[in-house]
Amino acid sequence: MIQAHDSVIVLTLGRLLIPLVQLFGLYVLFFGQYGPGGGFVGGVIFGASMILSILIFGPSASYSKVAKKVVHGDGLGLLIFAGVGGLCLIGGGEFLNYAALEIPGLEVASRRYVGIMLTQIGVAVDVAVTVISIVFSLSSNDEDSHA
Amino acid sequence: MTFSFEIPLLILLILTAGGAILVKDLVPAVFILGSYSFFLALVWAWIGAPDVAFVEAVVGAGLATVFFLLTLFETAPKDTRLHRPPPPWAALLGLPLLGFLLLYAASDLPKFGDPASPASVHISPVYLENSMHDTLTPNVVTSVLMDYRAFDTLIETVVIFTAGIACVLLLRRNQA
Numbered sequence: 001m002i003q004a005h006d007s008v009i010v011l012t013l014g015r016l017l018i019p020l021v022q023l024f025g026l027y028v029l030f031f032g033q034y035g036p037g038g039g040f041v042g043g044v045i046f047g048a049s050m051i052l053s054i055l056i057f058g059p060s061a062s063y064s065k066v067a068k069k070v071v072h073g074d075g076l077g078l079l080i081f082a083g084v085g086g087l088c089l090i091g092g093g094e095f096l097n098y099a100a101l102e103i104p105g106l107e108v109a110s111r112r113y114v115g116i117m118l119t120q121i122g123v124a125v126d127v128a129v130t131v132i133s134i135v136f137s138l139s140s141n142d143e144d145s146h147a
Numbered sequence: 148m149t150f151s152f153e154i155p156l157l158i159l160l161i162l163t164a165g166g167a168i169l170v171k172d173l174v175p176a177v178f179i180l181g182s183y184s185f186f187l188a189l190v191w192a193w194i195g196a197p198d199v200a201f202v203e204a205v206v207g208a209g210l211a212t213v214f215f216l217l218t219l220f221e222t223a224p225k226d227t228r229l230h231r232p233p234p235p236w237a238a239l240l241g242l243p244l245l246g247f248l249l250l251y252a253a254s255d256l257p258k259f260g261d262p263a264s265p266a267s268v269h270i271s272p273v274y275l276e277n278s279m280h281d282t283l284t285p286n287v288v289t290s291v292l293m294d295y296r297a298f299d300t301l302i303e304t305v306v307i308f309t310a311g312i313a314c315v316l317l318l319r320r321n322q323a
Contacts, residue, residue, distance in 0.1 A: 028201070032286065032289050033284045033285070033286055033289050033290075034284075034285055034286055035286060036197035036198045036200075036201055036286070036288075037198065037201060038198065038286075038288070038289050038292065038293070039293070040202065041198070041201045041202055041205060044202070044205045044206055044210065045205055047210075048205060048209050048210060051210070051213060055213070074308070074311060074312065074315070075308060077304065077308070078304055078305060078308050081300075081301055081304055082301065085297075085301070095298075096297040096298060096301065098294060109280065109281060109282060109283045110283060112281060112282040112283070112284075112294055113282055113283045113284060115293075115294065116282060116284060116289065116290065116293040116294055119293050119297065119300070120289070120293060122304070123300065123304055126304050126307055126308055127304075127307055129311065130307050130308065130310065130311030131210060131311075133311050133314065133315050134214065134310075134311060134314045134315075135213065135214070135217065136315075136319075137314045137315045137317075137318035137319045138214060138217040138218060138221065138314075138318060139217050139221070
């Protein structure tokens with residue numbers, strides 16, 4: 001169903017824009033503690049950049065190879081999020097009480113900071129993978145199975 | 148006096164919302180819905196919620212449009228059987244009544260940004276005052292989402308995960 005676009009303008013702009021969008025997604029993800037943004041938006045922007053590459057270059061292009069692999073990571077983000085909570089349990093605190101994270105040489109506030117960052121990464125991974133897998137399942141085509 | 152963007156923005160919002168419902172062809176309807184999301188994102192940014200504006204612009208205008216278009220191309224983009232019967236008189240009578248009731252109830256809501264409203268006196272001051280000291284995070288939205296209210300966010304992540312799994316299970320056919 002989805003094939004590579006045949007216009008030079010679209011292909012060139014895609015090559016220019018997709019890395020920029022990915023960079024912006026990472027910025028939004030890691031700047032979420034200082035400005036607007038955070039795990040959810042960062043993950044969605046990162047996933048949208050991969051969807052853009054699927055739509056522009058087609059699912060079989062080398063640009064989209066990563067996106068195809070990403071689909072197998074479903075649940076990884078949830079594992080990161082819940083895993084941070086579990087580490088807090090191991091550290092002797094309550095579930096998701098980041099002050100109990102066992103990181104040597106860090107104050108309580110810094111531990112909470114690290115916990116927030118790790119869980120944000122978890123949310124971002126989960127959202128990005130979900131978005132890409134929805135696009136792949138919506139565009140699952142008969143050509144693939146026949147070929 | 149500065150030009151106020153509020154009224155044109157809200158008019159555009161209502162126009163695009165109505166247009167998305169009334170347009171017969173489904174592909175233009177999807178694009179009008181995307182523009183509606185953009186105007187809604189501007190409204191969020193205008194009332195001081197840039198986080199929500201971000202999500203609305205990316206998810207509502209970007210991803211939802213892509214999902215709708217992919218669905219339309221997989222099914223039938225030009226559905227000629229799309230005949231809308233005229234609305235029943237109960238809807239014509241009841242919906243304006245409901246809207247009037249909601250507007251009447253909305254006059255009892257606290258004013259926008261009122262510092263004495265229940266939402267801003269109960270627990271938000273605790274978050275606002277302690278976020279920097281507790282978590283070194285200046286953006287209170289992030290610290291509330293990810294630390295003070297981390298359980299809610301965890302369950303929301305589970306919901307997103309479940310939605311993705313359900314889509315894959317229902318829609319992926321013929322693939323090993």
